[in-house]
Amino acid sequence: MKEKSFFDKYMVSLAVIICFFVVSAGVVFGTHKLLEYAALQKVVKEKERTEKIICRNSLLLLKQHVFFSENSEKAIKAAKEKEEQDKEKDKEKKGEDKKKEDNKDKDKDNE
Amino acid sequence: MSDHKFFTKKILRENPVLVMAAGVCPAVAVTESASSGLLLGCGTLLVLLLSSLPVTLMKSIIPEKAACASHIIIIAAITAVIQMIFSSWLPQVTEEVGIFIPLIAVNCIVIESVNGFARNNPVLPTLFNGLGTGTGFLLVLLLMGSIRESMGEGTLFGYPLFAGDMPLMPFAVLLPGGFFLLSLLAALNKHINRKIRQKEKNMTKNDREEGKISS
Numbered sequence: 001m002k003e004k005s006f007f008d009k010y011m012v013s014l015a016v017i018i019c020f021f022v023v024s025a026g027v028v029f030g031t032h033k034l035l036e037y038a039a040l041q042k043v044v045k046e047k048e049r050t051e052k053i054i055c056r057n058s059l060l061l062l063k064q065h066v067f068f069s070e071n072s073e074k075a076i077k078a079a080k081e082k083e084e085q086d087k088e089k090d091k092e093k094k095g096e097d098k099k100k101e102d103n104k105d106k107d108k109d110n111e
Numbered sequence: 112m113s114d115h116k117f118f119t120k121k122i123l124r125e126n127p128v129l130v131m132a133a134g135v136c137p138a139v140a141v142t143e144s145a146s147s148g149l150l151l152g153c154g155t156l157l158v159l160l161l162s163s164l165p166v167t168l169m170k171s172i173i174p175e176k177a178a179c180a181s182h183i184i185i186i187a188a189i190t191a192v193i194q195m196i197f198s199s200w201l202p203q204v205t206e207e208v209g210i211f212i213p214l215i216a217v218n219c220i221v222i223e224s225v226n227g228f229a230r231n232n233p234v235l236p237t238l239f240n241g242l243g244t245g246t247g248f249l250l251v252l253l254l255m256g257s258i259r260e261s262m263g264e265g266t267l268f269g270y271p272l273f274a275g276d277m278p279l280m281p282f283a284v285l286l287p288g289g290f291f292l293l294s295l296l297a298a299l300n301k302h303i304n305r306k307i308r309q310k311e312k313n314m315t316k317n318d319r320e321e322g323k324i325s326s
Contacts, residue, residue, distance in 0.1 A: 012177075
């Protein structure tokens, strides 16, 4: 009877070991990719969250800016009006003072 | 023997560390803190369970000559997966445990459980055996880690336990302290086992006597 060769003897065992090796490598590689994807998703979510926060903050800043600019316009208008009113009051006062002085002069002349 | 007895037996009566003295090296080296002990215990438990299952399911497919190599490939792959998951979720503790997580692949508890038990038994006993062995190992690591950390550093899982700055026994964190504690736990376990056996013997004696009287 012919003796079995080395390959015939261990072919099945070798095939099984190689099979297990390939499957195990696939499992490890797959897990690595999955974890990598999960980490990437986490980073993306974090980025989106920070972007949202930045957007919200900039919106708040913009609102604040609008509020301040509107208020400052109002304040400027109010200040101008006040200035005009003061000027008018000054004019009126000056006019009254002049009238008084004229009256005084007239009284002196009459005397 | 009923299946769940494989689980209970491995926790106290045949504890892998305290009775079989297997996995002593990681048990002493890693248990400087409770968190690293817990992590290594969980890792070993997961590797045991996840590698026992495919081995016991495919025992008829794997030829005798390729058994050992195939089992080691399976264990190594699962250990690599567990290590990747741990290092992505708990990077700090995984770094603390260091080389002992990849070394789970060559832990004699895992090899014995997978190569010796899972290959020759059906699915349920294998699962219970793996669960029991892993839980026994995990409990010992957790207990040792908790005792050593609380005694040696005055903290538990990083939280301070005592008001004073000085720890009770700084010696506990060192390696000799680990061996000392392990021997104490082994002695305690032996004492408990002896008590249980005595109780069981007394119970069987009483049963026999009652049987004689009734007959």
